[in-house]
Amino acid sequence: MAEVGFPGQHTTTTTVTSSTTVQTNIRFDPVYARTIPGILKVVQVVTSLLGFICIQFSSLSYYSKGSYFSWISMIAFWFTGILLGLYLFHIVEKFYKIPWLKIEFIFCAAWSFLYIIAASLACTVNDKPHSAAAFFGFVATAAYAIDCFLKYRAVKAGGLAQGTRVVSKQTTSAVESPPPREGY
Template sequence: MAEVGFPGQHTTTTTVTSSTTVQTNLRFDPEYVKTIPGILKVVQVGSSLLGFICIMCSRFSYIGKAVYFSWISMIAFWFTGILLGFYLFHMVEKFYKIPWLKIEFVFCALWTLLYLLAAILATTVHDNPHSAAAFFGFVATAAYAVDAFLKWRAVRGGGLAQGSRVVSKQTTSVESPPPRIGY
């Protein structure tokens, strides 16, 4: 006799298919700067450059706080500027096997913290160029924070930096009717 409440047969089959579509040819795509990640990169590059220029125009550009801000802003300017170029010419899509989203997430998260510290330090120097640099530092901090959040969501969702990935999941379940208990 079969045990009451225990199904005789239960089979679940889950099929996951993933299709990655990328174009590996290099091409210029000016439409990228109209997307949210493109706008964020333009804001990051622009605020980094403007903050650096403000610090360099200060008569206190030689102090440690200014040197730190300059260092942070120039690394951000070059790293993000090069990435912007990669995205504009679809180099990221060409080399889609590189974990671009993870690299960008780590950089954006780290630079959010470093820029926040640099901007706070710039506010402690009491002259107008440092105040302007602090403003651009806080703008860059916000842009990197939003970008880090978007990259984190994309990494968690299994997205690609450029190109498209379609993941479909199909689940089928088969159950046998419960056993009849009777005489």
């Protein structure tokens, strides 16, 4: 026997629609450099370049620790600098089907790890330019780690690197009442 007041059938339909809005024209947008990801990229480029310059001013730069730091900082400088240019000119938005956030997440995670090793190794050299490079290396490590965290959250949320994705959710419910009881 059905309980009084409890519907016999309940149907819920949820419709989720998602639309991606991107502008595929190439344009310069300096506003990106004032966003958190833009500021992080600028910090990464500047600290990578300054760390590289510091190592090159050392008389011990040809040792393996200095060479490793130079290698890490130059790859970071060029990769991040190119990405910064792609974002400033909205080229990332033009090619929105490429998984930019995943690529950046993997790079930021790898370079956080590689930079902390390079900066730690630079600390072990008793040389002022290596100490300065180690400082810039630790700052770059922090910038890459923060960027890695932000990219991880964006990837999990299904975000776009540039452009907007509008997700709308519509829920409809239909309730069917049980047939009326006949009197005895």
